[in-house]
Amino acid sequence: MIMWRVTPIRTPASLAAVCLLLAAVSTAGSLQGQNRWMNSSELSFVRTGGNAVSSTLGIASTLTRSWERSDVKIEAGGIRTRTTRLARTAVGTPADYRLVEQSTTTTSVENYYARMRFDRRVSDRTAFFVQSGWTRNTFAGIRNRLVNVLGISTRWTESEALSLRTAYGFTHTVQQDVVPDPEWSDRFLGARVSCEFRLQVTDNSDWRSDLVLDGNGDDPRDVRADWTNSLSVAMNEHLGLKTSLRSTFDNRPALASVPLSSQLGEPAGEVLVPRKELDQVVTVALVVSF
Numbered sequence: 164m165i166m167w168r169v170t171p172i173r174t175p176a177s178l179a180a181v182c183l184l185l186a187a188v189s190t191a192g193s194l195q196g197q198n199r200w201m202n203s204s205e206l207s208f209v210r211t212g213g214n215a216v217s218s219t220l221g222i223a224s225t226l227t228r229s230w231e232r233s234d235v236k237i238e239a240g241g242i243r244t245r246t247t248r249l250a251r252t253a254v255g256t257p258a259d260y261r262l263v264e265q266s267t268t269t270t271s272v273e274n275y276y277a278r279m280r281f282d283r284r285v286s287d288r289t290a291f292f293v294q295s296g297w298t299r300n301t302f303a304g305i306r307n308r309l310v311n312v313l314g315i316s317t318r319w320t321e322s323e324a325l326s327l328r329t330a331y332g333f334t335h336t337v338q339q340d341v342v343p344d345p346e347w348s349d350r351f352l353g354a355r356v357s358c359e360f361r362l363q364v365t366d367n368s369d370w371r372s373d374l375v376l377d378g379n380g381d382d383p384r385d386v387r388a389d390w391t392n393s394l395s396v397a398m399n400e401h402l403g404l405k406t407s408l409r410s411t412f413d414n415r416p417a418l419a420s421v422p423l424s425s426q427l428g429e430p431a432g433e434v435l436v437p438r439k440e441l442d443q444v445v446t447v448a449l450v451v452s453f
Contacts, residue, residue, distance in 0.1 A: 199228070200226060200227070200228045201226070201227050201228065201452075201453075202224065202225070202226050202227075202452065202453055203224070203225045203450060203451070203452045204222070204223070204224040204225075204450070204451045204452075205221070205222065205223040205224070205240070205405060205446075205448035205449065205450050205451075206221070206222055206448060206449050206451070207219070207220070207221040207222075207446050207447060207448040207449070208220050208221070214249070216246070216247035216249070216266075217244065217245065217246040217247065217271075218244070218245050219242070219243070219244040219272070220242070220243055221240070221241070221242040221243075221446055221448060222240055222241060222242075223238070223239070223240030223241075223448070224238070224239055224240060225237070225238050226238075232283060232284045232285075233281070233282065233283050233284070234280075234281070234282040234284075234290075235279075235280070235281055235282075236279070236280045236282075237278075237279045237280075238276070238277070238278050238279075239276065239277040239278075240275070240276060240277075241273075241274060241275035241276065242272060242273075242274050242444065242446070243270065243272060243273050243274075244270070244271050244272035244273075245268055245269070245270050245271070246268070246269055246270075246271045247266050247267070247268045248266065248267050248268075248269075249264055249265070249266050250264070250265045250266075250267070251263070251264050252265075271302075272302060273299075273300070273301050273302060274298075274299070274300045274302075274303075274444070275298070275299045275300075276296065276297065276298045276299070277296070277297050278294060278295065278296030278297065279294065279295055279296075280292055280293070280294040281293055281294075282316060287318070288317055288318045288319070289315060289316070289317055289318075290315070290316050290318075291314075291315055291316075292312075292313075292314060292315070292316055292330065292332070293311075293312065293313050294311070294312040295309070295310070295311045295312075296309070296310050296312075297309050298310075300442075301341055303411070303413070303416070303417060303438060303442055304340050304341050304342060304416065304417025304418060304419060304438050305338065305339075305340060305341070305417060306339045306340060306341050307337075307338070307339040308336065308337070308338045308339075309336070309337045309338075310334055310335070310336045310355075310377070311334065311335045311336075312332045312333070312334050312355055313332050313333055314330055314331050314332015314333065314355065315330065315331060315332065316328055316329065316330035316331075317329050317330070323363060324362070324363045325361070325362055325363070326359070326360070326361045327358075327359070327360050327361075328358070328359045329356070329357065329358050329359075330355075330356070330357045330358075330359075331354075331355070331356050331357075332354070332355050333352065333353070333354055333355075334352065334353045334354060334355050334377060335350075335351075335352055335353075336350065336351055336352075336353060336377075336379075337349060337350050338350075340417045340418065341417065341419075342417065342418045342419060342420050342435065343418075344417070344418050344435075347382070347415075348381060351379050351380060351381040351382075352380045352381070353377060353378050353379045353380045353381075354377075354378045354380065355375065355376065355377050355378075356375075356376045357373070357374060357375045357376070358372075358373070358374045359371075359372075359373050360372045360373070364394070367396060367397040367398075368394065368395060368396045368397070369394070369395045370392075370393070370394050370395075371391075371392070371393045371395070372390075372391070372392050372393075373389075373390070373391045374388070374389070374390045374391075375388070375389040375390075376388050377389075379415075382415065384414055384415050385413075385414060385415040386414040386415075387411070387412065387413050387414070388410075388411070388412040389409070389410075389411050389412075390409070390410045390411075390412075391407060391408070391409045391410075392407065392408050393405055393406065393407035393408070394406050394407075395450060400452075401451060401452055401453055402449070402450065402451060402452075403449075403450040403452070404447070404448070404449060404450065405446075405447070405448050405449075405450045406445075406446070406447050406448075407445070407446050407448075408443065408444075408445050409443065409444045409446075410441065410442070410443045411441070411442045411443075412440055412441050412442075413440055414440060415437075416437050416438040416439065416440050417437075417438055418435045418436065418437060418438070419435070419436055419437070419438050420433050420434075420435060421433060421434055421435075421436050
């Protein structure tokens with residue numbers, strides 16, 4: 164069972180999320196809806212038993228609606244893996260013994276996100292947007308990350324077979340790491356550039372590629388990238404299969420606390436070392452749309 168717990172971040176930046184919600188609600192009330200809400204949900208589950216015990220659950224949901232000059236997009240999801248390790252010992256003699264088993268269950272993967280975006284079109288191609296997104300990835304060292312974005316997007320082409328949109332804006336980030344970095348500020352302004360590309364491969368399959376680049380205005384070395392490529396195949400009007408590869412890169416990753424031993428093997432405290440820069444997740448999910 165996945166338990167969701169969001170630690171509130173009391174900062175003026177969090178007001179952007181409230182303003183975003185109010186703007187979407189007020190716009191929805193003032194415009195006559197021409198399209199209904201559209202939802203696409205993904206579910207993936209893998210479980211192994213016997214000599215190796217583990218379970219992985221992934222969920223994701225996207226809710227969208229468009230009006231004459233406005234769009235709202237709400238996304239949320241997560242993935243969690245729990246692994247059970249068995250330790251066996253034998254007590255007795257080689258001819259007469261009994262087995263003693265001890266099991267330890269740990270969480271080896273945990274990644275959650277939620278974001279909301281509101282677009283207001285000023286022309287056929289150009290729109291202003293505001294977005295607020297929250298992320299938790301404890302194994303990458305991120306306990307909470309809240310990013311608010313204000314920017315402009317451009318639709319270069321839009322059809323059933325092909326679509327391409329780019330966006331550029333300013334960001335305000337508030338980040339709480341699992342291991343705080345004493346030399347790094349947890350609040351900073353920055354810039355974001357993103358690209359969304361979709362191509363209809365066949366009559367019932369689409370390929371999507373979404374790339375997001377974030378920069379830190381306080382530290383030019385702190386550059387992050389989030390790139391997701393996916394192939395979706397529709398089985399019927401409401402069901403489909405989706406395979407995706409998500410790669411996240413952080414040029415200045417969060418720190419990890421590592422035990423330090425002396426040359427003689429005696430405990431000598433702890434040291435802070437950077438985590439790996441690149442993380443990748445491959446998922447195969449059942450997609451339900453309505």
